[in-house]
Amino acid sequence: MKRTAIITTSLLAGMLTFGVATQSSAMVSNGTFELQNGSTPSRMIPGVDHYRFDVDNPSNLRVASQQWSPEGVTGRMTAELRDGNGNVVARSHARGSDFILDQRLSPGRYTLEVQGGVVSQRTTQQYFLTTELR
Secondary structure, three states: OHHHHHHHHHHHHHHHHHHHHHHHHHOOOOOEEEOOOEEOOOEEEOEEEEEEEEEOOOEEEEEEEEEEOOOOOOOOEEEEEEEOOOOEEEEOEEEOOEEEEEEEEOOEEEEEEEEEOOOOOOOOEEEEEEEEEO
């Protein structure tokens, strides 16, 4: 009886360890990227990604997100634009489960913080951004 309890405990501990290891390997690493005109490569959701860019002259920025999931299930995307001092300059507006951000910018360094949430852990969700800086 005692031996069975030890074996059962060992098996459960191993299963829990394997489950935690599997979950951690499935987690998306967040990153920092350069934001450029056009479309970004697709990135995994969930997570928070940072896109940095410089503005040399007064310009208009327009960024829109678009999600994709083979299961057809999408979460909510949001974005905040921060200046070189970390101050929030603009927040995105919802467009369904995606976002759109329009902002007039002065010269300087900016960071766009993009956050995506998932509806279900059983989906493989991705997004990309379309950017116009003119």
